[in-house]
Amino acid sequence: MALTSSLLLLLITASAVLIAVLVFRPDLTASQGGKILAFFVLFLLPLICLAMGTNYHIERSKQTQFCLSCHEMEPYGKSLMVDDPAHLAAAHFQNHRVPADAACFTCHTTYAMFGDIRAKMHGLRHVYVHYLRTPPAPEDIRLYDPFNNRECLHCHLGARSFEEGAVHTADPALLPAVKANKLSCLSSGCHEVVHNVGTLKDAKFWKGAP
């Protein structure tokens, strides 16, 4: 990300300098070469900067620290460090079952067509609520829709621990129901402790890897 931002900044600076040349010397465009220069500087370069900038911001918005930069999300970030393997989010984060630098996005995006766009639209709504409305208390924040097993199966489907796990195979009807999203991984009594931000004050926390 640091290299990308440096390159992008270099491109933005170079574009701004070239544009400034044309602003101060518009007569340069009288020649054919000047017209070609104007096309590159006033059309192509800004478009490239805009496209690269949009891509940069979208990638940056997937980072865990980006999500946790709003104070409403602080308890959710704290819940990733709970020292209890029964806490689903914490176990995933601490054992790197999800990329630690994109932990929120990995589970909370929709693995379907336009899922990323949907996640970004939700993010824009969160910014609107944060600045222009009264944000709910962290423990009152709810998902827009019930968590879909598809998001879990994106990684776990086909994994040996999932397909051959003792609890998963004890009932032959369980895995087909989970795969068909008829039995929720989270709310059917199996993996129901996820963030549980309301009970964090009594929790013990992992300090992190040395």
Added chain:
Amino acid sequence: MLSANPFERRLQFSGILLILGLFVEAVCLFWTRPIAFVLFLCVGGLLLALGILLFLFSLVGSHTPPAS
């Protein structure tokens, strides 16, 4: 500073809008808050889009007499 030639003047306005848009984009690069994304998209993106459109408009609007 602004040129008397209407075509060149439009180019200059377009350039000024683009520089402002690029400035907003550069500032948002260093601001790691969700509001930076919104500012980048709504302010920076709008200024850049207006600058590009004004440049395209200046091309369409410029009248060049046909070569004899």
